[in-house]
Amino acid sequence: MEAGGSSLRCFRDCQPEEKFVDDGVETVSSVEQKKVERSIQEVVNVYKQIHSLPEPMLLRQQHYQYLKKGLRHLSEAYECLDASRPWLCFWILHSLELLEEPVPCSVASDVCHFLSSCQSPTGGFSGGPGQHAHLAPTYAAVNALCIIGTEEAYGIIDREKLLDFLWSVKQSDGSFVMHIGGEVDVRSAYCATAVASLTNIMTPKLFENTPSWILRCQSWEGGLGGVPGLEAHGGYTFCGTAALVILDKEHMLDLNALLRWVVSRQMKFEGGFQGRCNKLVDGCYSFWQAGLLPLLHRAYYKQGERALNEQRWMFEQQALQEYILLCCQNPAGGLVDKPGKARDFYHTCYCLSGLSVAQHFGNLLSHHELVLGKEENRLALTHPVYNMGPDKVAQALHHFLQLPVPLEKSPQAKKLET
Numbered sequence: 001m002e003a004g005g006s007s008l009r010c011f012r013d014c015q016p017e018e019k020f021v022d023d024g025v026e027t028v029s030s031v032e033q034k035k036v037e038r039s040i041q042e043v044v045n046v047y048k049q050i051h052s053l054p055e056p057m058l059l060r061q062q063h064y065q066y067l068k069k070g071l072r073h074l075s076e077a078y079e080c081l082d083a084s085r086p087w088l089c090f091w092i093l094h095s096l097e098l099l100e101e102p103v104p105c106s107v108a109s110d111v112c113h114f115l116s117s118c119q120s121p122t123g124g125f126s127g128g129p130g131q132h133a134h135l136a137p138t139y140a141a142v143n144a145l146c147i148i149g150t151e152e153a154y155g156i157i158d159r160e161k162l163l164d165f166l167w168s169v170k171q172s173d174g175s176f177v178m179h180i181g182g183e184v185d186v187r188s189a190y191c192a193t194a195v196a197s198l199t200n201i202m203t204p205k206l207f208e209n210t211p212s213w214i215l216r217c218q219s220w221e222g223g224l225g226g227v228p229g230l231e232a233h234g235g236y237t238f239c240g241t242a243a244l245v246i247l248d249k250e251h252m253l254d255l256n257a258l259l260r261w262v263v264s265r266q267m268k269f270e271g272g273f274q275g276r277c278n279k280l281v282d283g284c285y286s287f288w289q290a291g292l293l294p295l296l297h298r299a300y301y302k303q304g305e306r307a308l309n310e311q312r313w314m315f316e317q318q319a320l321q322e323y324i325l326l327c328c329q330n331p332a333g334g335l336v337d338k339p340g341k342a343r344d345f346y347h348t349c350y351c352l353s354g355l356s357v358a359q360h361f362g363n364l365l366s367h368h369e370l371v372l373g374k375e376e377n378r379l380a381l382t383h384p385v386y387n388m389g390p391d392k393v394a395q396a397l398h399h400f401l402q403l404p405v406p407l408e409k410s411p412q413a414k415k416l417e418t
């Protein structure tokens with residue numbers, strides 16, 4: 001099967017390629033890079049030929065068994081991921097919801113108990129019991145608890161202390177550090193806006209200056225870097241754009257430049273996405289990059305550019321599904337970065353999330369459904385901003401909107417109290 005073999009007209013075909021070519025000089029590193037790219041393409045080609053017959057198939061049962069085993073061992077020591085244990089909960093629970101596999105109540109309750117042990121006495125969640133609170137596991141823990149979606153799960157989140165934690169990492173320029181004394185990058189703005197909006201603790205001052213700081217991360221390439229001035233990267237671009245969507249300021253981005261950048265990251269040969277210009281395809285960018293397109297779709301729609309959305313495919317949905325189904329599935333379950341790489345829960349979660357985006361791209365008003373292979377390949381929908389079931393987002397918002405927003409206790413206000 002030929003990669004990107006569909007005859008869809010998508011944005012990438014209408015845009016000039018803007019690959020950075022080291023001022024036109026073929027350097028040793030660019031020659032080496034091309035050799036690596038060619039060898040990856042050869043392997044991808046072989047995988048596509050082997051796995052495409054009779055038609056691409058999602059290995060549901062295998063993925064389910066792999067995830068089920070992971071969930072059972074969650075509270076045991078995951079030594080190599082000791083600081084990412086709420087992430088494991090989120091990656092596994094979200095993968096299971098995409099596969100529409102229910103989690104038994106007793107297992108869900110064990111996960112709640114484990115996540116509760118990761119909550120810091122001063123607010124927010126840490127990577128494991130007894131560690132310091134950090135925005136990334138805080139996002140993962142809140143998402144995991146909202147996917148579980150029981151009163152027990154919601155009740156674990158100490159919203160007042162969560163707001164204190166968010167204030168403790170807020171900087172005056174609008175950015176956030178990932179943890180007290182830690183680094184600033186745009187992931188933190190996404191984690192903070194996502195958890196604050198889901199749990200109804202958004203206050204007017206908490207995100208003051210945040211939109212303008214995020215906007216400074218949009219580079220000359222069109223995508224966003226981790227901080228202002230850095231190279232555009234899919235992971236950071238998703239985080240910055242989704243945070244702006246939550247703050248209702250995404251229209252302030254240069255949307256055309258962003259669209260041109262992201263569609264150019266879909267690799268013509270492999271069908272999957274690269275994270276940044278001149279780097280290799282990787283299954284996890286199926287979500288970080290392709291997941292940007294529903295956000296852009298909505299942003300254009302809000303601007304009234306309906307024709308743009310209704311008449312054109314924004315990316316090669318079929319080619320992305322071919323890459324994920326033919327090149328990223330481990331036959332024993334779990335998904336991977338690229339052929340030959342080991343499976344892990346991170347790639348399993350983001351390959352499946354990207355597959356869901358590629359199958360169900362669009363919104364209520366204009367839909368481009370395209371499920372490659374048999375109907376059994378169809379995954380559940382994912383919410384384009386939070387990356388969990390849209391029903392779980394609605395249910396969490398319904399629950400937390402009934403609770404009052406905690407009083408604003410900025411560090412400045414606290415100083416006045418003492």
Ligand SMILES: CC(C)=CCC/C(C)=C/CC/C(C)=C/COP(=O)(O)OP(=O)(O)O
Pocket residue numbers: 136139187190191233234235236239274275276279280282288
């Ligand atoms: C919510 C949250 C915390 C989101 C995380 C977003 C994310 C995936 C950021 C990516 C960070 C990064 C610079 C990877 C580059 O790795 P690399 O140089 O190994 O990969 P590359 O060659 O593909 O660029």
Ligand SMILES: [Zn+2]
Pocket residue numbers: 282283284285337347
């Ligand atoms: Zn990856």
